[in-house]
Amino acid sequence: MSFAKYKDKIDDGDTVMLYLGFDNMHTIVVRKNDTFQTRYGALRHVDLIGVRYGSKVHCKKGYLYVLYPTAEFWTTSLPHRTQILYSTDISLITLQLDLKPGSVVVESGTGSGSLSHALIRTIAPTGHLHTFEFHDQRAKVAEEEFTRHGISDNVTVTHRDVCQDGFQLDHIADAVFLDLPKPWEVIKSAKQALKFEGGRLCSFSPCIEQVQKTCETLTQHGFVELKTLECLLRNYDVKTINLPRADLGP
Ligand SMILES: C[S@@+](CC[C@H](N)C(=O)[O-])C[C@H]1O[C@@H](n2cnc3c(N)ncnc32)[C@H](O)[C@@H]1O
Incomplete structure (x- = not known):
């Protein structure tokens, strides 16, 4: 199975999302001798093999849905x-970096x-x-997950x-993304990684002081069209209010 493409039925070894409710989702790797305990009772992995993704699967005291994994489910x-x-x-990062099939991206960490x-x-x-x-174990586990999720051909x-030590990449990237405590320290190397014809760089920082320092360094290295964005989810509240009758005069 691969997170990057779809297939119809569950096989042994697949990563599968179990949906018991919007606030109750689990990821399992199907192994034919294993059992997963849910609040609706035990789920034997062997009973999932050959089942179509999206199906409703019954346990002793209820049911759940078996879903094909997506990046969004994985994040949750x-x-x-x-x-x-x-x-x-x-979503904002992907849009602003102008990513599409075929893009080459550099990311850290x-x-x-x-x-x-x-x-x-x-x-x-x-x-x-x-x-x-730079954390040995994190790099190792991420690599294992990419392999298990069938996307290792698309990532190094x-x-x-x-x-x-920098990225040590010469003019191959369409985009660079930084999620680092001191992003300004890699701007020179990020510029070296971006294609000669240019590209986009996005740095994610929680503090305005980090943003300011990164923007200054970007400007020093010739980056243009800098934008600082914050993406907030907000409920759409609808309420009924009484307005006084307008006094339109005599
Ligand atoms: C907040 S985490 C990134 C989370 C990631 N964006 C995600 O969505 O899962 C920041 C990572 O950067 C790594 N890191 C920090 N400084 C680094 C450096 N100088 N070189 C490489 N990795 C670094 C940390 O070890 C950490 O794993």
Whole structure:
């Protein structure tokens, strides 16, 4: 199975999303001898093999849906090894980086791979993600997950401190994404990674001081059309209010 394309039926070894409710989703890797306990009773993995994705599956005390994994589901259910990016920000990042199938993207740090899955899904089948992480274990686990999720052909994971040693990529990238505490330290190397004809760079920072420092460095290195954006989800509240009758005069 692959997060980057769809298939019809569940096989042994597939990563499957179990949907018990909008606030109760789980990810399992189907192994024919395993059992998963849900609040509706035990689910034997062997009973899922050959079942069509999207089906309703009954347990002793209720039912759930077996869904094909998507980057968005993965973001809601992945094992957190770091803070992660969520779909609201990811949607803005993907749009602003102008990503499409075939794009080449450089990312650091990989973290828990939440953004990486969305990037790979967007640039597949012909694009490539070069993702850099200086924490040995995080880089290793991310690489294992990409392989298990059938997207390893579209990603290269490098274990490296990019602030110290840079990306060491020459003019191959359409876009660079930074989720680092000191993004200004890699701007020079990011510029070197971007294609000669130009590209887009996005840096994600929680503090305005980091944003200011990054913008200053970007300007020093000749980047133009800088924009600072914040993406907020807001409920659409509808309420009834009484307005006084307008006094339109005599
Ligand atoms: C907030 S996490 C990234 C989360 C990721 N965007 C996601 O959605 O899962 C930041 C990551 O950057 C890594 N990192 C920090 N400084 C780094 C550096 N100089 N070189 C490479 N990775 C670095 C950290 O180890 C951490 O895993």
